[in-house]
Amino acid sequence: MKNSILVTGADRGLGLAFVEHYLQQGNNVIATSRRQPIGDALQNLQQLYQDKLTVYFVDLTDELSINHFAEQLAPLNIALDIVINNAGISVEQSLGNWKTENFIQHFMVNSIAPMLMAQAVLPYMNANSKLVQISSGVGSAQWNIGTEKGLDAYAASKGALNILSRRLSAKVADKNIIVSLLNPGWVQTDMGGSAATTTIEQATLQMTHTIAQLSLKHSGLFIEADGTLIPW
Numbered sequence: 001m002k003n004s005i006l007v008t009g010a011d012r013g014l015g016l017a018f019v020e021h022y023l024q025q026g027n028n029v030i031a032t033s034r035r036q037p038i039g040d041a042l043q044n045l046q047q048l049y050q051d052k053l054t055v056y057f058v059d060l061t062d063e064l065s066i067n068h069f070a071e072q073l074a075p076l077n078i079a080l081d082i083v084i085n086n087a088g089i090s091v092e093q094s095l096g097n098w099k100t101e102n103f104i105q106h107f108m109v110n111s112i113a114p115m116l117m118a119q120a121v122l123p124y125m126n127a128n129s130k131l132v133q134i135s136s137g138v139g140s141a142q143w144n145i146g147t148e149k150g151l152d153a154y155a156a157s158k159g160a161l162n163i164l165s166r167r168l169s170a171k172v173a174d175k176n177i178i179v180s181l182l183n184p185g186w187v188q189t190d191m192g193g194s195a196a197t198t199t200i201e202q203a204t205l206q207m208t209h210t211i212a213q214l215s216l217k218h219s220g221l222f223i224e225a226d227g228t229l230i231p232w
């Protein structure tokens, strides 16, 4: 059976790769982008998969934009089998240069927006639907900070995403909706940079394989791209 899949932040990086992967598998994909017009790569996919891909404008820093997007899904009478809250930002600021605005932006895009998006699309999710929150290894309190200097706001925002998503998993357990936190690993996107250890293709294949295996026993858990558990 083919699934309906929602992916946020679909214009580049992992979001674009998720969209392409699921389209190639024959699924229906709803993609969100904050660009007007959308970027060339997503436009190309729209042309290739006209009847399978729908792109909506969503600015994730705007609660009204998220809610307006969800309202537009109502008349479509669809069920979302997989929701991937992928969009994220990472701007380094070292101690001594920390700024309120930088923390607020990280929490807005990386922690609050995925939760508001989840809330808005829950009415379209059924038993065994999967909500996949793209987190990061740095969101673990056990992360080895090492020589890394300025990912504090990013790490804190992913840590907040982790705890909020774990709480959400308990709130939707009676509906049998699966809520999992997934770390892509260090990936060669604009965010990850060219020195990253994993290609976009490798990370996407690994994550989509893991997503396919997710069941209720994974709800409320923080896992690596390959499905192994990450300590909080």
Ligand code: NDP
Binding pocket: 008, 009, 010, 011, 012, 013, 014, 015, 033, 034, 035, 058, 059, 060, 061, 085, 086, 087, 088, 089, 090, 109, 134, 135, 136, 137, 183, 184, 185, 186, 187, 188, 189, 190, 191, 192, 193, 196
């Ligand atoms: P990229 O920077 O390549 O892409 C980020 C995406 O998020 C873009 O599509 C961007 O849109 C979108 N986005 C950012 N802000 C907003 C906003 N306000 N509203 C709507 N969309 C927005 O990142 P990656 O693909 O690398 O990252 C994807 C996810 O994986 C993120 O959550 C990230 O934290 C996580 N991650 C990535 C790692 C890596 O090594 N790459 C490691 C660990 C986690 P636009 O193109 O318009 O800017």
